[in-house]
Amino acid sequence: MTLATRYLGLTLPSPVVASASPLTGNVRHLRALEAAGAGAVVLPSLFASELAAADKREETLRAAGACNSPEVSSYFPVLPPDSQGEDRYLDLIRRARAALAIPVIASLHASDLEHWTQHARQCEEAGASALELNIHFVATDLTLSGAEIEQRHVDTVRAVRARTTLPLAVKVSPYFTAPGHFLLRLVDAGADGLVLFNRYQQPDIDVVRLQMTNAFELSHARELRVPLQWIALLHGRVSASLAASTGVHSVNDVIKFLLAGADVVMTAAVLLQHGSAGMHPLVSGLKDWLRHRGMDSLLPLRGLLSRDRAHTSADFIRANNLQTLQGYQPGAHALHNPIDAS
Ligand SMILES: Cc1cc2nc3c(=O)[nH]c(=O)nc-3n(C[C@H](O)[C@H](O)[C@H](O)COP(=O)(O)O)c2cc1C
Structure with a gap:
């Protein structure tokens, strides 16, 4: 039995990958994830724009201090630009690579092309096996059109592609008008892999305190x-x-994604809830499932229930929608529906 899979041109011993989260920022946890069967790990993102902002703050503080009392500037250690957070991150890449046999995927978030490309290069030099671009963008500027936002993503991927030879994955949100068309553009721009999807934390409203x-x-x-x-x-x-x-959240979810056609399945939620121990049941459960069905690799399973096997995309979506709506049992949700209950 083998769970080996290919992702971004790399060979992974298993299709279950630790998604970027605080847990993957610690080499002890990374080792435990590998021992529990993870096929690769994605490090937490290096937030390049935040580093730049921190540098600016420090520069301002230094300048202010130097004006008021010159000795204040000596309170700050002399650091090259971006060095603290960035050095720590590059060091994490090096230590993770030295400690693990599975691929170590660095992750990067930046707000301008200069930072995207500069940091991508540094991640490559530090020895990352691949790079995941975490393009986290919420269009709060109401004058920006969908076309402009898509173009920004494409430009980012193209610029990073030109500056690194690392295998490149792009992680985006699902909030696009025509995700399929947009994702194909990212691949044309040089993405070797697509991470579907990023998940944004959304604000809520406290109706007692009247605040977000x-x-x-x-x-x-x-x-x-x-x-x-x-x-x-x-x-x-x-x-x-x-x-x-x-x-x-469970081995069944891993299997569903493989049946749909995923090359790898990532989880952060399970690992944040259960620690690195959460990885083992996903991997061993997948093995059990395959064994039970007489399969000795992922080959017969992958993509079995994709659109590929279901005529056209339109049929696939229509069938899903029709089956769901026509199969609805009146009253099935009555207890949960305050209107029906009254
Ligand atoms: C606490 C926390 C920190 C995260 N940090 C990152 C990050 O640094 N970079 C990134 O690309 N995604 C980050 N994510 C997103 C996860 O990698 C993942 O895409 C998302 O949580 C959805 O997967 P899940 O359902 O397994 O949690 C973070 C998620 C959580 C909950």
Whole structure:
């Protein structure tokens, strides 16, 4: 039995990958994840723009201090630009590579092309096996059109592609008008893999205190359906690797994504809830499932239920929608619906 899979042109011993999160920022946890069967690890993102902002703050403080009392500037250690956070990150890449046999994927978030490309290069030099671009962008500027936002993503991928030879994955949100078309553009621009999808924390409102809140919540397993649909639609139609992210909470979720056609399945939620020990049941459960069905690799399973095997995309979506709506049992949700209950 082998769980070996290919992702971004790399060979992984298993398709279950630790998604970027605080847990993957610690080499002890990374070792435990590898021992528990992870096929690769994605380090937490280097937030390049935040480093730049921190540098600016420090520069301002130094300048202010130097004006008021010159000795204040000596309180600050002399550091080259961006050095603290960035050095720590590059050091994490080096230590992780030295400690692990599985691929170590560095992750990067930046807000301008200069930072994207500069840091991508540094991650490569530090020895990362691959790079994941975490393009986290919420269009709060209402004058920006969808076309402009898509173009920014494409320009970012193209610019990074030109500056690094590392295998490149791109992690984006699902909030695009035509995700399939947009994702194909990212692949044309040089993405070797697509991570579907990033998950944004959304604000809530506290009706007692009358204020916005940032209540943090892990994903729920039902959130898996949006990436599941897009992986099923893209499998076999895009040259890039497909990574599933969001909503993986059990081995069944891993299997669903593989059936839809994912090359790898990522989880952060399980690991943040259970620590690195959360990895083992996903990998051993997948082995058990395959063994039970007489399969000795992922080959017969992958993409079995993708759009590829279901005529056209339109049929695939229509069939899903029709079956769901026509199969609805009146009253099935009555207890949960305050209107029906009254
Ligand atoms: C606390 C926390 C920190 C995260 N940090 C990062 C990060 O640094 N970079 C990134 O690309 N994604 C980050 N993510 C997103 C996860 O990698 C993942 O895509 C998302 O949580 C959905 O997967 P899940 O359902 O397994 O949690 C973070 C998620 C959480 C919950």
